[in-house]
Amino acid sequence: MEMNGADVLVHCLAEHGVEHVFGYPGGAVLYIYDAIFKQDKFQHILVRHEQAAVHAADAYSRSSQKIGVCIVTSGPGATNAITGIATAYMDSIPMIIISGQVSSDVIGEDAFQECDTIGITRPCVKHNFLVRDVKNLADTVRRAFYIATTGRPGPVLIDIPKNVTAAKCKYTNAKEAVVMRSYAPVIKGHQGQVKKAAQLLLSAERPIVYVGGGVILSDASSELRDLLVKLGAPCVNTLMGLGSVAFDDPQCLGMPGMHGSYEANFALQYSDVVLAVGTRFDDRVVSNVKHFNQTSRKIIHIDIDPSSISKRVKVDVPIVGDVKDVLVDISEQIDYLRSVDIKQASTKKWWDQINEWRSKNSKHYSNSDNVIKPQFVIEKLWEVTNGNAIVTSDVGQHQMWTAQYYGFRNPRRWINSGGLGTMGVGLPYAMGVQKANPNVDIAVVTGEASIQMNIQELSTCLQYNLTPKIICLNNRFLGMVRQWQEIDYGSRYSQSYMESLPDFVKLAESYGHVGVRIEKPSDIEPVLREAFTKHKDRLVFMDFITDRTENVWPMVKAGRGLTEMLLGPEDL
Numbered sequence: 001m002e003m004n005g006a007d008v009l010v011h012c013l014a015e016h017g018v019e020h021v022f023g024y025p026g027g028a029v030l031y032i033y034d035a036i037f038k039q040d041k042f043q044h045i046l047v048r049h050e051q052a053a054v055h056a057a058d059a060y061s062r063s064s065q066k067i068g069v070c071i072v073t074s075g076p077g078a079t080n081a082i083t084g085i086a087t088a089y090m091d092s093i094p095m096i097i098i099s100g101q102v103s104s105d106v107i108g109e110d111a112f113q114e115c116d117t118i119g120i121t122r123p124c125v126k127h128n129f130l131v132r133d134v135k136n137l138a139d140t141v142r143r144a145f146y147i148a149t150t151g152r153p154g155p156v157l158i159d160i161p162k163n164v165t166a167a168k169c170k171y172t173n174a175k176e177a178v179v180m181r182s183y184a185p186v187i188k189g190h191q192g193q194v195k196k197a198a199q200l201l202l203s204a205e206r207p208i209v210y211v212g213g214g215v216i217l218s219d220a221s222s223e224l225r226d227l228l229v230k231l232g233a234p235c236v237n238t239l240m241g242l243g244s245v246a247f248d249d250p251q252c253l254g255m256p257g258m259h260g261s262y263e264a265n266f267a268l269q270y271s272d273v274v275l276a277v278g279t280r281f282d283d284r285v286v287s288n289v290k291h292f293n294q295t296s297r298k299i300i301h302i303d304i305d306p307s308s309i310s311k312r313v314k315v316d317v318p319i320v321g322d323v324k325d326v327l328v329d330i331s332e333q334i335d336y337l338r339s340v341d342i343k344q345a346s347t348k349k350w351w352d353q354i355n356e357w358r359s360k361n362s363k364h365y366s367n368s369d370n371v372i373k374p375q376f377v378i379e380k381l382w383e384v385t386n387g388n389a390i391v392t393s394d395v396g397q398h399q400m401w402t403a404q405y406y407g408f409r410n411p412r413r414w415i416n417s418g419g420l421g422t423m424g425v426g427l428p429y430a431m432g433v434q435k436a437n438p439n440v441d442i443a444v445v446t447g448e449a450s451i452q453m454n455i456q457e458l459s460t461c462l463q464y465n466l467t468p469k470i471i472c473l474n475n476r477f478l479g480m481v482r483q484w485q486e487i488d489y490g491s492r493y494s495q496s497y498m499e500s501l502p503d504f505v506k507l508a509e510s511y512g513h514v515g516v517r518i519e520k521p522s523d524i525e526p527v528l529r530e531a532f533t534k535h536k537d538r539l540v541f542m543d544f545i546t547d548r549t550e551n552v553w554p555m556v557k558a559g560r561g562l563t564e565m566l567l568g569p570e571d572l
Contacts, residue, residue, distance in 0.1 A: 001170065001171060002168050002169065002170050002171070003168065003169075003171050004031065004035075004134075004165065004166055004167060004168050005031070005131075005134040005137050005160065005164045005165040005166065005167055005168075005169070006031035006032045006034060006035035006165040006166070007035045007038075007171070008134065008137050008138050008169065008171050009032060009035065009098070009137060009141065009160070009165070010032070010035040010036060010039050010041070011138075011171060011173075012137075012138050012141040012142065013041070013042060013069060013141070014039070014041035014042065015142075015173060015174060016067070016141075016142075016145050017066075018041075018042045018067075018069050019042050019043065019066070019435075020042060020043050020044075020045060020060065020069075020435045020436075021036070021042055021043070021044050021045070021057075021069045021070065021071060022044075022045045022047055022052075022053040022054075022056040022057045022060075022068070022069070022070045022071075022431075022432065023044060023045075023046070023047070023053050023070050023071030023072060023098075024046065024047055024048075024049070024050050024053055024071070024072060024073070024077060025046075025071075025073065026072075026073025026074065026075075026077050026100060026113070027073060027074075027100075027112075027113065027162070028073045028074035028075075028077075028100030028101055028102060028113065028161075028162045029071060029072075029073045029074075029077075029098075029100035029160075029162075029165070030162075031162065031165035031166050032071060032098070032100070032160075032165055033071075043435075044071075045431070045435065045460065045464055046460065046463065047428070047431075047457060047460050048456040048457055048459050048460055049080065049454060049456060049457070050072045050077050050078075050080035050081045050084075051080050051081060051083050051084050051424070051428075051454065052084075052427075052428035052431070052454050052456075052457045052460070053070040053071070053072060053081065053084070053428075054070050054072075054081045054083075054084025054085055054087075054088065054095075054097065055084045055087065055422075055424075055425045055428035055429055055432070055454070056068070056070070056428045056429070056431045056432035056435075057069055057070040057084075057095050057096075057097075057432060058084060058087060058088040058093050058095055058155075058425075058429070058432065059392065059415050059425075059428070059429035059430070059431070059432035059433050059436075060095075060432035060433070060435060060436045061088075061093050061094050061095050061432075062091075062093055062412065062415050062429075062432075062433075063390055063412050063413075063415055063432070063433040063436050063437055064412065064436035064437060065219065066436055067094050067095060067096065067145065067148060067149060068093075068094075068095040068096070068432060069095065069096045069097075069098070070084075070095070070096075070097055070098070071098045071099075071100075072097070072098070072099050072100070073099070073100045073113070074099065074100045074101050074102055074113045074114060074115070074117070074162075075102075075112075075113030075114055075115050076113065076115075077099070077100065077113075078099045078100075078115060078117040078120070078121075078159075079115060079120065081097060081099070082120065082121065082124065083420075083422060084422075085097060085121060085124050085125060085155050085157065086124040086420055086422075087417050087419075087420045087422045087425065088154070088155045089124045089125060089126070089154055089155055089420075090124075090417075090418070090419025090420040091213065091240060091417065091418050091419050091420075092152055092153050092154055092213070092214070092217060093153060093154070093155065093217075094148040094149045094153035094154065094155070095148060095155045095156075096141075096144055096145065096148060096155075096156055096157075096158065097121075097125075097155055097156070097157040097158070098157075098158050098160065099117050099157060099158070099159045099160070100159075100160060100161075100162060100165075101114075101117060101130070101159045101160060101161040101162065102114045102161060102162060103161050103162050103163040104132055104161045104163055104164065105163070107161065117130075117157070117159045118130050118157075118159055121157050124155075125154065125155050125156060125157050126147060126148065126152075126153075126154030126155060126156055127144070127147050127154075127156050127157075128156065128157040128158070128159065129143075129144060129156075129157070129158050129159065130159045130161075131158065131159065131160050131161070131164050132161070132164070133164070134164050134165075134167040134168065134169045135169045137160070137164065137169075138171060138172075138174075140158060141158060142174055142178050143178055143180065144156040144158050145178075146178040146180070147180075147183060150185055151183075151185025151304055151305070152185070152303075152304045152305035152308075153217055185304065186304075186306075186320050186321055187304075187321055187322045187325055188321050188322075188325055188326075188329075189302065189319040189320065189321035189325065189326040189329055190319060190320070190321075191329070193317055193318065193319045194319060194326065194329045194330055194333055195333055196300075196317045197275070197300040197317050197319060197330050197333075198330050198333035198334045198336075198337055199337065199342075200273050200298050200300060200316075200317065201231055201233070201273060201275060201300070201330070201334065202334065202337060202338075202342055202343075202344045202345065203273070203345055204233075204271075204272055204273035204298075204345060204347070205272055205345045205346065205347060205349070205350060206270065206271045206272040206273070206347070206350045207231065207233040207234075207271060207272070207273045207274075207275070207347065207350075208233060208234055208235065208236065208267050208268055208271040208273070208274055208275070209224075209227075209228060209231075209233055209234070209235040209236075209274075209275045209277060210235070210236055210238075210256070210268060210274050210275065210276045210277065210279055211224065211235050211236065211237045211238065211241040211244050211245060211277050211278070211279065212238045212240055212241045212276070212277065212278045212279020212280065213238065213240030213241050213278060213279070213418065214241075214277065214278015214279060214302075214303060214304065214323050215241055215244040215277055215278045215323055215411070216240070216241065216243065216244050216278075216411040216412060217278065217323075218278065218304070218322055218323040218324045219324060219411075220244075220277075220278075220323045220324035220327055221243075221244045221245070221410070221411045223323075223324055223327040223328055223331070224244060224245065224277065224327055225245060225249075226327075226331060227327055227330060227331045227334075228245065228249075228251050229251075230331060230334060230335075231334070231344075232251075232347060233251065233275075233347065234251050234252075234253050234267055234350075234351075234354055235251055235252055235253065236252075236253050236254065236255065236256040236260070236264040236267065236268055237252065237254070237255055238255065238256065238257065238279055238285055238418075239255060239257070239284070239403055239416070239418050240279075240418040241278070241279065242255065242403060242408045242414045243408035243409065243410050243411045243412070243413050243414050244411050246407075246408075246409040246410070247407035247408055247409065248407060248409070253267055253354065253358075254404075255403055255404070256268045256285055256562070257284050257285035257286075257287070257556065257562075258284050258285075258287065258555060258556045258558075259400045259403070259404065259552050259553075259554060259555060259556075260285075260554065260556075260562075261362050261363065261404075261554070262357055262358075262360050262362035262554060262565065262567070263354055263357040263358045263360075263362075265554075265556070265562040265563060265565060266357045266562075266563055267354055267357065268562060269292065269295055269561070269562045269563050270295055270353075271295075271297055272296075272297050272298070273297060273298045273299075273300070274297055274298070274299045274300065275300045275302075276299060276300065276301045276302065276303075276315075277302050277323055277327070278302065278303060278304075278323045279303075280303075280308050280311065280312070281311070281312045281313040282312070282419075283312075283558075286312065286313060286562065287556055287558070287559065287560060287561060287562060288559055288560055288561045288562075289312055289313055291560070291561025291562065291563075291564070292313065292561065292562060293313070293314075294561075298316045298317070299313065299314070299315045299316050299317070300315070300316065300317040300319065301315040301317070301318055301319065302319045302321065302323055302326045302327070303319075303320065303323075304320070304321065304322055304323065305320075306318075306320045360567075362553070362554045362565070362567055363375075363404055363405070363553075363554075365550075365553075367521075368521065368547070369521055369522075370521070371521070371546075371547045372518065372519070372520070372521050372524065372544055372545060372546045372547065373521070373546065373547055373550060374397070374398065374401050374473045374475070374544075374546045374547070374550055375401050375404070375405050375550075376521065376524065377471060377473060377524055377544050377546070378401050378402055378404075378405040378406050378445070379405050380524050380525050380528055381406060381443060381445075381471060381528060382405065382406045382407055383525070384525065384528040384529050384532055385441050385443065385532065387406070387407050387408070387409055388413075388440075388441065389413070389440070389441040389442060389443045390412070390413050390414075390415065390433050390437060390440050390441070390442050390443075391406055391408075391413065391414055391415065391442075391443045391444075391445060392415040392416065392425070392426050392427075392429035392430045392433060392442070392443070392444050392445070392468075393414075393415075393416045393425075393426055393444070393445045393446065394416075394423055394424060394425060394426040394444075394445075394446040394447060394450030394451065394453075395416070395417055395421045395422060395423045395425070395450060395480075396423070396447050396449070396450060396478070396479050396480040396481075397447070397473070397475075397479035397480050397483065397550075397551075397552050398445050398446060398447045398450075398473045398479070399416055399445070400480075400552045401445075401473070401552060402414075402416075402445045403416075404552075406445075415429050415433060416429075423449065423450040423453050424450055424451075424453025424454040425454075426444045426445065426446040426450060426451065426454075426470075427444055427446070427451065427454050427455070427457045427458070427461075427468070427470070428454050428457050429444075430442050430444045430466070430468035431457060431460060431461065431464075431466050431468075433468075434466050434467070434468060435466075441469070441532055442467075442468040442469065443468065443469050443470075443471055444468050444469065444470045444471065445471045445473065446470060446471070446472050446473070447472065447473055447474070447475070447478075447479055448472055448473075448474040448475070448476065448498060448501055448504070448543075449477075449478050449479075449498055451470070451472055451504075452502075455507070458507075458508065458511035458513060458539070458541075459511055461511075461513070461539050462511055462512045462513065462539070465537075466539065467536070467537055467538055467539050467540075468539060469528075469531045469532060469539075469540050469542065470508075470539070470540065470541045470542060471528075471542050471544065472504060472541065472542060472543050472544060473544055473546050474501075474504070474543050474544060474545050474546060475546045475547065475548040475550070476497065476498055476501065476548050477493070477496055477497055477498065477548055478495075478496040478497075478498070480552070481496040482496045482497075483551045483552065486551070487551075487555075487557070487566075487572060488557070504517070504541055504543040505517050505541070505543060507541075508539075508540075508541035513538060513539040513540065513541055514531075514535050514538050514539065514540040514541065515540075515541045515543070516531075516540065516541070516542050516543065517543045517545065518542060518543065518544045518545065519545045524544070527542055528542070551569070553566065553567055553568050554566060554567050554568075
């Protein structure tokens with residue numbers, strides 16, 4: 001049948017099972033919004049800022065196996081979306097961004113609300129398309145979904161000029177799977193390398209499995225846990241890998257890196273064989289590569305993206321492939337080697353050493369009956385939700401405290417910006433999470449600075465009856481900035497004090513939500529329980545007035561080695 005480009009786009013989205021689209025209209029996308037008005041296949045959620053549309057679509061993907069979709073208009077609509085696109089790109093999140101563009105005949109003439117969206121987004125998308133002919137639109141959308149969701153996932157942008165959305169063409173439903181000769185990601189790992197990996201793991205006396213977000217993205221948690229049991233090896237979960245192995249699993253040592261646990265950092269440093277699974281050896285985990293390389297070890301690295309392997313740390317056994325498939329292959333190879341009487345080295349001394357490191361409680365803090373400690377709030381949040389909430393966070397001290405003190409047992413329950421470290425994501429993330437997971441408790445852990453970056457989305461939450469519970473750890477500072485300034489800049493708190501904060505209770509109420517201010521430690525648990533029970537169907541903004549001097553410990557200062565940890569102010 002014949003239809004215009006906007007209707008083609010809407011049909012293609014429905015064809016891919018899209019249920020929700022986040023967006024904000026503008027002149028260049030009005031044909032698209034007219035087509036949305038006439039359809040009933042998916043719901044459009046009107047955000048209050050384009051950045052929030054991208055963040056919401058991003059979290060929609062992170063918290064489910066669905067793909068997030070957002071729509072923005074040309075010019076400032078597209079540039080407002082850049083931060084969200086870069087955030088998704090850094091964390092390898094599959095999503096589709098549809099941007100309007102001025103008509104083809106005026107591209108390059110500085111037309112009203114024109115910008116080079118393709119050029120601007122090229123560094124922070126997996127791929128982008130400029131559609132110049134309506135006849136190519138359907139195939140372009142199908143390719144975009146294919147590219148975004150295969151290989152190393154990532155955001156794909158489709159830039160559509162207004163005249164293309166108005167032009168007409170014949171539309172037919174997809175009849176076969178997308179095939180692109182120029183794009184063929186490797187899924188199966190090289191079997192020779194798999195065999196080497198299995199042999200190394202069986203010979204290791206001090207093995208460790210270093211787990212990243214790639215395990216969650218490939219839905220490989222079950223395969224990972226099976227391999228861990230088979231090996232009897234310890235593991236560490238990066239910030240993005242939290243929940244891939246349960247926090248209370250006896251083989252899990254917690255999070256490594258800048259604010260990682262004592263036992264996780266020492267075990268990663270002094271291991272003799274590292275199995276790195278879907279992770280990047282980034283600077284916030286390994287920190288000083290020269291220090292990390294002081295220990296002689298063998299490294300096995302599994303990743304779908306060959307460019308991530310040996311990027312920062314030299315790898316001995318590179319395995320390019322889908323994490324899920326490769327873990328199964330390694331597990332089967334271990335079974336085979338054992339069947340031909342290959343013995344596994346004893347790891348008893350290694351576990352004795354790990355248990356000795358574990359005896360040092362590196363996450364200890366001094367609680368108080370008079371002032372609210374942020375760590376205590378997170379512990380109570382975990383108790384009240386039984387550890388079953390999906391938790392979104394912004395970026396800063398509150399993010400690290402949540403990673404440390406909210407125990408995640410399952411994947412896709414911890415939604416945060418890891419690679420880019422984007423403030424302001426918490427609330428729009430919660431919007432996307434609730435649309436993808438409508439029957440789950442959702443908590444937003446944020447700070448008084450981060451929440452203000454997208455606080456206008458309280459309006460979106462009211463319009464669409466989105467009911468996350470906002471836990472604002474309000475220390476009246478840009479907390480992580482203040483911590484660094486205290487430690488590295490002689491306590492010169494340059495521009496890190498928020499001197500003109502709003503009354504968050506009144507602000508939340510002005511948007512039609514419930515607001516509560518909490519100043520006493522004894523009120524923490526009752527307020528949280530009331531928020532998740534009595535006000536289950538309302539958005540509740542809880543403003544916790546916390547100890548403004550509290551820092552995140554342990555800490556590895558930038559440029560230091562993993563074992564050069566500060567465990568508290570006494571180490572400064």
